[in-house]
Amino acid sequence: MTDGRELMRLHAEALFAHDARGQLVRVNVPGGGPAPRFFLGRTADGAVWRVRHDVDDDTRTALAAAAGDGPFRGHPPDAPIDPSPYEEILARVAPVERTWVGPAFHFPRDLPAADGAVPVTAERAPLLDPLLHAWVPDVPTCQPMFVLVVDGRAVSVCATVRRTDAACEAGVETAPDYRGRGYAARVVAPWARAVRAEGRVPLYSTSWRNEASRAVARRLALVLFGSDLHVT
Numbered sequence: 759m760t761d762g763r764e765l766m767r768l769h770a771e772a773l774f775a776h777d778a779r780g781q782l783v784r785v786n787v788p789g790g791g792p793a794p795r796f797f798l799g800r801t802a803d804g805a806v807w808r809v810r811h812d813v814d815d816d817t818r819t820a821l822a823a824a825a826g827d828g829p830f831r832g833h834p835p836d837a838p839i840d841p842s843p844y845e846e847i848l849a850r851v852a853p854v855e856r857t858w859v860g861p862a863f864h865f866p867r868d869l870p871a872a873d874g875a876v877p878v879t880a881e882r883a884p885l886l887d888p889l890l891h892a893w894v895p896d897v898p899t900c901q902p903m904f905v906l907v908v909d910g911r912a913v914s915v916c917a918t919v920r921r922t923d924a925a926c927e928a929g930v931e932t933a934p935d936y937r938g939r940g941y942a943a944r945v946v947a948p949w950a951r952a953v954r955a956e957g958r959v960p961l962y963s964t965s966w967r968n969e970a971s972r973a974v975a976r977r978l979a980l981v982l983f984g985s986d987l988h989v990t
Contacts, residue, residue: 762801762983768925769862769961769986770797770806781811786920788899794988796844798825799862801984813851820847836861838966839987848989858988860965861972863980865950870978872948878903878915885912889933893917900929902952904945914941916949925959930974937970943977 774793775783782793797808807825809818824843838859845854878885883897885905890912897903900919905912913936919929928949932942950960962980964971975982 761803763804763806765864765961765983766799766801766806766862766986768922768959769963770799770808772920772922772925772927772961774808776808777811780808782808783811794990795848796821796989797986798839798844799984799986800839817847817851836982837985839985841987841989844987844989854989856990858965860963860986861982862961862963862984862986863975863982865960865962866979866981869947869951873944875904875906875945875948877952878905886915889913890915890931893931902949904948904952906941906945908936914945916942916945918953925961926953928960928962930971940977942974946974947978
């Protein structure tokens with residue numbers, strides 16, 4: 759799949775639960791909190807935008823006009839979206855609480871071999887102790903999940919943190935003392951292979967400020983398909 763706008767649609771639907779009218783409701787995790795008031799994803803093939811279900815009609819109309827649905831025009835896809843026009847519109851109704859901007863990637867056809875990564879099952883959940891213990895409750899629900907084991911302990915993990923029937927989003931963590939050694943890439947690649955084996959599209963997104971996460975994308979030669987903006 760190469761169409762950026764379609765990938766951005768899959769990305770938005772994986773990140774957030776939608777209602778029957780295609781409006782944002784909540785973050786797409788069990789018990790997830792409210793979705794942002796506005797989501798915009800820009801790609802070379804066009805834009806995808808969503809508003810939360812409780813945004814009033816006048817604000818919705820103004821956001822739609824500001825967002826448009828065309829391709830990037832003078833705005834490269836590898837640069838952050840300027841949030842100021844959308845923040846200004848939303849601030850007319852209520853103060854803006856939070857703004858997030860980041861790149862979104864899909865995976866190339868060819869991926870590196872697993873290179874030592876281990877799939878995590880219920881029986882293997884103890885591997886996550888002690889360095890990645892916070893992931894233990896997620897083992898049943900965040901499949902596929904892979905870890906890299908060093909000296910008998912999992913030091914890096916990649917798991918499915920958002921899921922739809924069509925796509926999965928990667929969540930990645932490396933224990934602080936083991937960062938900067940390329941371990942994250944070694945768990946992300948087999949995760950993506952496993953997602954594809956399920957018939958879903960693996961996606962990877964992060965913040966423009968997260969240099970470590972963007973380094974993982976570079977190491978795996980992930981393909982940037984757009985930039986997205988969330989305003990709450």
